Amino acid sequence: MTTHHITVTVNGEVREADVEPRLLLVHFLRDTLGLTGTHVGCDTSNCGACTVHIDGESAKSCTRLAVQVDGCQIKTIEGMADEPHLHPLQQAFWDQHGLQCGFCTPGMIMQAAWLLGQNADPSETEIREGISGNLCRCTGYVNIVKSIQQAAAEMRAAAATQTGAPVAAG
Amino acid sequence: MIPGQFEYVRPADLTEALRILKDREGEAKLLSGGYSLLPLIKLRLAQPALLVDLRDVTGLDAISETDDDLRIGARATHRQVHEAAVVRDHYPLLRDVTAVIGDPQVRNWGTIGGSVAHADPASDWPAVLLATRATIVCRSQAGERVIAARDFFLDTFTTAIEPTEVLTEIRIPRRPRGAGGAYAKLERKVGDFATVAVASMIVLGAGGRIERAGIGLTAVAEAPFAATDAEAVLVGNAPSEELFRRAGAAAAAQSRPAGDVRGPIEYKRAMATELTVRSLRSAVDRARAYA
Numbered sequence: 001m002t003t004h005h006i007t008v009t010v011n012g013e014v015r016e017a018d019v020e021p022r023l024l025l026v027h028f029l030r031d032t033l034g035l036t037g038t039h040v041g042c043d044t045s046n047c048g049a050c051t052v053h054i055d056g057e058s059a060k061s062c063t064r065l066a067v068q069v070d071g072c073q074i075k076t077i078e079g080m081a082d083e084p085h086l087h088p089l090q091q092a093f094w095d096q097h098g099l100q101c102g103f104c105t106p107g108m109i110m111q112a113a114w115l116l117g118q119n120a121d122p123s124e125t126e127i128r129e130g131i132s133g134n135l136c137r138c139t140g141y142v143n144i145v146k147s148i149q150q151a152a153a154e155m156r157a158a159a160a161t162q163t164g165a166p167v168a169a170g
Numbered sequence: 171m172i173p174g175q176f177e178y179v180r181p182a183d184l185t186e187a188l189r190i191l192k193d194r195e196g197e198a199k200l201l202s203g204g205y206s207l208l209p210l211i212k213l214r215l216a217q218p219a220l221l222v223d224l225r226d227v228t229g230l231d232a233i234s235e236t237d238d239d240l241r242i243g244a245r246a247t248h249r250q251v252h253e254a255a256v257v258r259d260h261y262p263l264l265r266d267v268t269a270v271i272g273d274p275q276v277r278n279w280g281t282i283g284g285s286v287a288h289a290d291p292a293s294d295w296p297a298v299l300l301a302t303r304a305t306i307v308c309r310s311q312a313g314e315r316v317i318a319a320r321d322f323f324l325d326t327f328t329t330a331i332e333p334t335e336v337l338t339e340i341r342i343p344r345r346p347r348g349a350g351g352a353y354a355k356l357e358r359k360v361g362d363f364a365t366v367a368v369a370s371m372i373v374l375g376a377g378g379r380i381e382r383a384g385i386g387l388t389a390v391a392e393a394p395f396a397a398t399d400a401e402a403v404l405v406g407n408a409p410s411e412e413l414f415r416r417a418g419a420a421a422a423a424q425s426r427p428a429g430d431v432r433g434p435i436e437y438k439r440a441m442a443t444e445l446t447v448r449s450l451r452s453a454v455d456r457a458r459a460y461a
Contacts, residue, residue, distance in 0.1 A: 021178030057278045063208045067178050132360045133273025
């Protein structure tokens with residue numbers, strides 16, 4: 001079977017590989033690159049555990065071929081922290097007990113990060129709609145919503161400090 | 171799940187894509203967002219020899235209104251349709267749909283053309299295209315074909331597209347004053363395929379009577395279908411709850427649901443009636459508000 005040479009920027013680092021067309025992006029990340037923070041849950045694009053960003057847009061990496069992202073920018077959970085500091089979402093999930101088993105958490109955080117990029121001050125309903133493609137079987141979502149609210153508030157405050165201007169609500 | 175083996179090619183433009191489809195007639199499948207096709211390939215329900223990725227084929231995602239139609243490029247994502255100003259201002263029926271297809275990740279990447287060409291019998295867009303009497307534009311090396319939505323959905327996962335054609339555009343008739351549409355979907359949980367869903371399009375004439383009606387149902391037959399008997403019940407009459415009930419019963423009578431995990435046949439028929447009523451109520455309200 002013919003392989004294809006792909007070049008992908010993952011968390012800011014240029015990575016190259018020869019891949020079979022049938023290799024899924026999530027397997028490329030986990031098995032080829034060793035980035036096992038991205039999880040395979042349902043493997044049918046229902047659960048969202050495999051959510052990553054492709055060119056800034058959230059996507060389910062179990063339903064994407066590695067060859068399809070040739071030339072793209074990928075961001076995974078490993079690229080979120082600004083060492084030694086956790087990303088505000090990571091810290092908030094810790095503070096608010098936004099996880100129990102933790103299996104859904106990488107996908108949940110990546111989807112929440114995309115949501116906050118679209119809407120810096122989402123309502124509870126908008127948060128729940130925003131993570132409607134991500135399943136958690138432990139928490140009942142209440143603490144996940146609280147986590148995202150905490151991170152949103154911190155990120156708005158940080159943005160306001162940086163720009164010196166108040167952040168408009170909504 | 172690991173897909174079976176296939177070849178992959180990424181043509182630079184539509185001309186090259188059409189040449190590949192002609193050279194490999196019957197062997198190739200087009201890949202757009204991939205959220206419909208890749209699950210089937212992973213389940214090995216589809217095993218194409220060649221995937222033709224349309225990612226580099228530009229110019230197929232414009233959304234614009236002409237004097238006659240709202241034209242949506244096949245590669246427009248569900249989210250692009252949802253966010254387009256013209257859709258937001260004038261086509262609440264479409265926004266009903268783009269709000270409930272899959273989930274946010276799917277809507278970020280899944281495309282209207284991919285969904286329509288895939289023709290899953292429970293997918294959302296076909297019901298809307300049937301209700302609005304939309305047309306579907308397909309291109310091959312031989313030229314362009316414009317196919318009425320009502321001649322397009324032939325059977326489960328089967329459409330009127332030829333193996334050498336690319337679906338390039340969806341044309342929805344421009345919404346006139348006095349017209350309104352709505353989509354009512356019953357799903358077990360958010361993001362699920364429809365148990366039953368109904369799209370309705372109503373045009374009110376002089377005196378507030380129904381001048382034209384279009385109704386499309388999904389998930390309750392081997393393919394999405396236009397509820398022509400229900401449309402006939404409505405036309406020429408003044409909107410009323412009793413009329414909507416009769417139309418709903420006619421739509422359910424035309425359905426051929428299969429009993430499955432989403433419910434038995436009788437339940438789905440009852441829901442087809444109810445969802446038709448709900449979509450008609452909302453469509454008429456919107457038509458009155460758009461006088």
